[in-house]
Amino acid sequence: MDEYTPFLDALTALLGCEGVLNDPADHERYVQDWAGDRLGMPLAVARPSSTAQVADTVKLCREHGVRMVPQGGHTGLVRGAMPDPEHAELVISLERMDRIRRIDPLNFSITVDAGCILENVKRAAEAEDCYFPLSLGAQGSCQIGGNIATNAGGLNVLRYGMMRQLVMGLEVVLPDGRIWDGMRALHKDNRGYSLAQLFIGSEGTLGIVTGAVLKLSPRPEKSQTALLAVPSVKAAMQLYALARRQCSDLLSAFELIPRECIELALKAAPQLSDPLDAAYPHYVLLDLAATGPVDLGEMIEALLTQGMEDGLVLDGVLAASMSQSQRLWQFRESMLEGQQQRGEHLRTDISVPISALADFAEAATQAVGTHSPDATIIAYGHVGDGNLHFNVLPPATLAKEETTNLLHDIELLLFDVVDRFDGSISAEHGIGRVKQAAYLARTSDVERELLTGLKQLFDPDQLMGMGRILADPSAS
Known part of the structure; x- marks a missing residue:
């Protein structure tokens, strides 16, 4: 690695000792994702503390021909932010960029650094009687920049949309080190091409998101959570259609949970007990939320009455308090831990x-x-x-x-x-490395030409996030 000594010395001079991790012993938490997968070791880990430092770091990488991979909170599932096993890559972590820059409750917007933890953004919004609806199991560690780069989905997509629908403006460091400032807190802006949308879901291959203006909603004042037993997946989908019609846009989440997942959750979290007196083949976990003079209790009771009359609901439990609601949602979280405990398994999305x-x-x-x-x-x-x-x-x-x-x-x-069924192999996790071959096999010649053209336009030196989404042209 002597060939990289001048680069690493220049990087340390730029970011200081606190901003660069050179010792492999300090790299452990940067080389694996939530699933525990590992690939390679980084050349070093850069930890800039400002957008200007990110830009200077990228310029330095370009000057020395060093590959780089942006990294958020290590919660990905497609190996997109992990160091390359065959090429020396600089990991650029945004963990020190965690400022809440501004909250505007009248405009229902919040401006944040990309390294902000999702849960902290949600709390900051709630302090102003607002609500940031992105809800993920990893929200205590995932970062906003990673959520944007992967177009995160989660539990509330049904009502609020994916991350793509929650971003109003972006600040991005381009692969040549220039900064694109698109930090506009506008709810309507129809001026030409939407550059921000190109970076959302690009998985760090077109630029590094360093800041974002996010859309907030009124904070729900009341909610209702129910866990319902249903006879089949078909019945669950019929119940969903009924719920959408009877509850309209107040339906925030609608999760299908098979019996196997309940059993995994019970093993992973011994403090939980079976939610119903009998075991059923499938369950639905749903949430209603509202602000204002809406009687959610009456609404959900009417839904359950109709569902039972139609044979769609066999049994169920309504949460009578916030703690009971959290306990029902704990089944959804604990079943993931139960799967992890079973070792290697297939995760699809x-x-x-x-x-x-x-x-x-x-x-x-x-x-x-x-x-x-x-x-x-x-x-x-x-x-x-x-x-x-x-x-x-x-x-x-x-x-x-x-x-x-x-x-x-x-x-x-x-x-x-x-x-x-004319579906997608990735609904929310992204492509990264894991799904690259399957993704490219399903892209047309025209689509592939457009994708590679975009990559070449933004990153002509082929240094940023190589081998993610698109194949690395230098690979055999």
């Missing part, structure tokens, strides 16, 4: 038209069951927006290599089923 979701689930279950009868299927998710996490736990008796090969084959099978 697909979407299909809402009207086709039940048929997709049936077709996918049949395909996986035929290929591996002993595998355990865990199909859950934000089905109100067509997003299903169709995960598969392999048979426990398989050796590691057999497990890896089996899960790879099952993923190919599932993606073929997704294609039949």
Whole structure:
């Protein structure tokens, strides 16, 4: 690594010792994501504390021909922010850029550094009687810049949209070190091309988001949470249609949870107890929220009465307090821990038209069951927006290599089923490295030409986030 000594010395002079981590012993938390996956070790970790420092760091990388990868809160699932195993890359972490720059409750907007933790942004908004609706299991550690770069989704997409719908303006450091200032707190702005939208979901391949103006909503004053037992996925989707019509835009979340997930949650969190007296094949976890003179209790009771009359609801429990609501949502969080405890497994993140979701689930279950009868299927998710996490736990008796090969084959099978339903292989997690081959295999020549053209326009030196989304042109 002697060839990089001049670069590292210049970087340290620029950012100071606190802003650069050169010792491999300090790199451990920067080389793996939430799932525990690891790839390579970084050349170093840069920790700029301002947009100007990010810009100067990028200029230095360009001057020395050093590859770079922006990194947020290490909560990704597609290896997009992990250091490359074959090329020396500088990790640029925004963790020191965590200021709330401004809150405007009348404009319902908040301006933040990209390194702000999502949960802190939500709390800052609530202090002004506002609400930032992005809700993720990792909100205690994920960063706003990463949420923007991956176009994060989460539990409230049904009502508020994905991150793309929550961004009003951006500040971005381009791959040549220039700063694009698009920090406008405008609810309507129809001047030409929307450059901000190019960076949302670009996974750090077109620039580094350093700041954002985010859209806020009125803080809900009341909410109702219910966990309902349903006989099938089809019944769950029929209940969703009924809920959308009866509850309108007050329906904030609608989650499908199979019985297998309840059991995983109970094992991962022993303090939980079975939510209902009997076990049922599927459950729906839903939230209603409102501000103003709306009787949510009456609304949800009418929904449940109609659902039971139609045979869509078999049993259920309504949260009588905020603590009970949080306890019901803990099943949703703990089932993820339960999956992690089972070791290597297949995580997918697909979407299909809402009207086709039940048929997709049936077709996918049949395909996986035929290929591996002993595998355990865990199909859950934000089905109100067509997003299903169709995960598969392999048979426990398989050796590691057999497990890896089996899960790879099952993923190919599932993606073929997704294609039949004209769906997407990534609803919210992104492409990164993990889904790159499957993604590129499904892009047309015209689409690929446009994508590579954008990358070449923004990053002609091919130094930023190489090998994510698009293939690395230097790879064999």
